Amino acid sequence: MLSSLAVWPLAILIGIVLGALGSGGAILALPVLVYGVLLPVHQAVAVSQIVVGSAALIGALLQSRRGMVRWREAALFALSGLPATTLGSSLSARLDPRHLMLTFSALVFLAGARLWFLDSQTPSARPRLLPCLTLGAVVGLLTGILGVGGGFLLVPAMIAFAGIDTRAATATSLPVIALNSLAGALQHYTLWSSALPLVLTFLLATLLGTFLGLSLARRTSESHLRRALAVLLLVVGLFVARNNL
Numbered sequence: 001m002l003s004s005l006a007v008w009p010l011a012i013l014i015g016i017v018l019g020a021l022g023s024g025g026a027i028l029a030l031p032v033l034v035y036g037v038l039l040p041v042h043q044a045v046a047v048s049q050i051v052v053g054s055a056a057l058i059g060a061l062l063q064s065r066r067g068m069v070r071w072r073e074a075a076l077f078a079l080s081g082l083p084a085t086t087l088g089s090s091l092s093a094r095l096d097p098r099h100l101m102l103t104f105s106a107l108v109f110l111a112g113a114r115l116w117f118l119d120s121q122t123p124s125a126r127p128r129l130l131p132c133l134t135l136g137a138v139v140g141l142l143t144g145i146l147g148v149g150g151g152f153l154l155v156p157a158m159i160a161f162a163g164i165d166t167r168a169a170t171a172t173s174l175p176v177i178a179l180n181s182l183a184g185a186l187q188h189y190t191l192w193s194s195a196l197p198l199v200l201t202f203l204l205a206t207l208l209g210t211f212l213g214l215s216l217a218r219r220t221s222e223s224h225l226r227r228a229l230a231v232l233l234l235v236v237g238l239f240v241a242r243n244n245l
Helices: 004-021 025-036 041-065 072-090 097-117 131-147 153-160 166-187 189-193 196-217 222-244
Strands: none
Touching: 004 025, 004 041, 004 196, 025 041, 025 097, 025 222, 041 072, 041 097, 041 131, 041 166, 041 189, 041 196, 072 131, 072 153, 072 166, 097 131, 097 153, 097 222, 131 153, 131 166, 153 166, 166 189, 189 196
8 A cells, every 4th residue: 555645646646637637537436546545446436436526626715716617518417417427336336346447448549549539629609408417417427437537538528519619628527517516425425434534635725726727727728737647647558457467
């Protein structure tokens, strides 16, 4: 198990990614908790949900004060995301931990590849209801099953189907991530509450990273941040797959 001091940089990194890109940070929490902290997989999912949800909530409030969050579009994705998260949380408890981690590794690898090859997107002319609801449900399901925030799907979906630009989509993804993750955490209360000191330590470090990430996003090229995260996700995906095959 990594010491608390060793886990801090990893938790800060998760927050930086979450604050800077609105995506990808949450997906790093599960392997850190499983392979760094050595939590059982199902408990790691629950801890990931409460930490990521809380960090995303703080980030959403900060971005809202800057007028960056498009609340109508966020509500559209959350409308289908919340019930899907509830379903996913119920399914997660019934799945074999090894199968969960293999599914997670495939998802991480897919997210890394998408980020690497992602070109600049042009926002749609107007919001498209059905694709927004469908993607919202997919993200909610993933959040419930694996404890991931789903920002790597939310951000491009908001650009393509909700008619908002990249910066606004990054900010608008945060309240959706917060709602979905905290809804899943409520269902898994007994799992993460039994590790409350770890939750608070991890959350504090993640929040620090989120503040740094929000500042970094205003001063650094988004494409450079995205490429660096893509490489990190590809490495994490391969590592998790190797440990479970």
